Amino acid sequence: MQNIIDRFLSYVEIDTQSDPHSTTTPSTEKQWVLAKKLEQELKQIGMSDVTLDDNGYVMATLPSNVERIIPVIGFISHYDTSPDFTATGVKPKIITNYDGKDIVLNPEENIVLSPNYFDDLKQYKGQTIITTDGTTLLGADDKAGVAEIVTAMEYLINNPHIRHGAVRIAFTPDEEIGRGAHKFDVKKFGAQWAYTMDGSQIGELEYENFNAAEVVVSVKGKSVHPGYAKGKMINAINILNEFLSLLPKKERPQYTAHREGFFHFHSIEGNVSQAKTTGIIRDHDRVKFDARKELIEQIVGDLTDRFGNIITLEIQDQYYNMKEKVEPVMHIVDIAEQAMLALDIEPIIKPIRGGTDGSQLSYMGLPCPNIFAGGHNFHGPYEYIPVESMERATDVIVKVIELTSKYYDEKED
Incomplete structure (x- = not known):
């Protein structure tokens, strides 16, 4: 010993x-x-x-x-x-x-x-x-x-x-x-x-083991004096918050076990003008893994339709x-x-x-x-x-x- x-x-x-x-x-x-x-x-x-x-x-x-x-x-x-x-x-x-x-x-x-x-x-x-x-x-x-x-x-x-x-x-x-x-x-x-x-x-x-990918979502906003911001300001932080709110709430690490996959966004940084959130996707099943990536692409696409071409999405597979x-x-x-x-x-x-x-x-x-x-x-x-x-x-x-x-x-x- x-x-x-x-x-x-x-x-x-x-x-x-x-x-x-x-x-x-x-x-x-x-x-x-x-x-x-x-x-x-x-x-x-x-x-x-x-x-x-x-x-x-x-x-x-x-x-x-x-x-x-x-x-x-x-x-x-x-x-x-x-x-x-x-x-x-x-x-x-x-x-x-x-x-x-x-x-x-x-x-x-x-x-x-x-x-x-x-x-x-x-x-x-x-x-x-x-x-x-x-x-x-x-x-x-x-x-x-x-x-x-x-x-x-x-x-x-x-x-x-x-x-x-x-x-x-x-x-x-x-x-x-x-x-x-x-x-x-x-x-x-x-x-x-x-x-x-x-x-x-x-x-x-x-x-x-999990199939794994890293996700980075970035937003470029427009900063305007809040007293004169109506119809002009685009708050990058608010858009990222909306993105995160559209992900399935019960598919986070704290709610999953065994072979259940999840979305996990672990950092957010920035201000009104620009903001970024970084996270990971995990799933043991390759079909479900791909579906998770597609869901994020769909959410970003919907937000782009609403706010314009100010959102950048990067998804990088890490391992399988x-x-x-x-x-x-x-x-x-x-x-x-x-x-x-x-x-x-x-x-x-x-x-x-x-x-x-x-x-x-x-x-x-x-x-x-x-x-x-x-x-x-x-x-x-x-x-x-x-x-x-x-x-x-x-x-x-x-x-x-x-x-x-x-x-x-x-x-x-």
């Missing part, structure tokens, strides 16, 4: 927050600190072909220890953290033998992690939990996945009696701003399929549901499910209400389901992770590698 705790803590104490406004890769210079650390650590534990490219992608190989040909598989995690909440000065707290009660993260600010509000905490009574101090996020998304992959590789290197084919691993920057796979070299990675270790609670196994690419090779999901069952972990197979590097990589020719990393309450001060969940995720990685070897043994027979 202590080994993975120490490794995880050494990662989260490095600020690797990404920046959506940057045009570089990685988007922040500070991400290089952890990338270079990982490069050295992988060499130290005995991995082969360790590389760190000019865009911050770390890759390495665990060579095969069997003579027969087994497809190369991979494991991937991202090392950046979300720009949604500060990651500067992370000071993790370790709660041993959690008693099932409130955890006071920050007494000065009265920030409390409570099972009365966060129900998932209840299932971890008696376990060791790592939390924030209430002033930063933790970074379990996805430094837990990084720690689990490195720990699994170290275990396999130290236990050569476990038979396996070649395994490739990769750690990526900028996943939290949607660019984690943009410069990922799939050909260089060389795996037939991979798994992202980027899910939440123990048992999660996911091969469906990986299910389309994974279903033809469902044995890769079956192997992960069997690995969990062999370890007495109940698989929780459900759609991701978001996206991972795997969703983009699947469309780049690398089918890539998602496995739990163990954390909860990502992107904020209430983030936490049970150490036992990290240990179990590490076990799953090892077991998937073992079962892949056995799967191709049986196919050969």
